[in-house]
Amino acid sequence: MAKETTVTARMNPALKKSVEEILGKLGISHSEVINILYSLISLRKGLPFDVKLPDDETSYILQNPELMEQIAESLKTYHTGRGYKPSQKELDEINRV
Secondary structure, three states, rough: OOOOOOOOOOOOHHHHHHHHHHHHHHHHOOOHHHHHHHHHHHHOOOOOOOOOOOHHHHHHOOOOOOHHHHHHHHHHHOOOOOOOOOHHHHHHHHHHH
């Protein structure tokens, strides 16, 4: 199929650079990604992922700087391996909820 039209989009330069790095590693161009996305939208008659507002609890957390700081600290300890490591039994109990 001949490609005879152009799509122009404005975006955050930092986001574009970040995505370019990822796409470069994948060997995929911006045009290919846009064509894939448009094909999926056409096939599914909508976006290929959920687009929705966060629930009340998530909104509260996102708007609460103290809770967001706790989450950031928790991520730091996780990534450095210093955080609490639950047993398999504890993980199984969590996953049953």
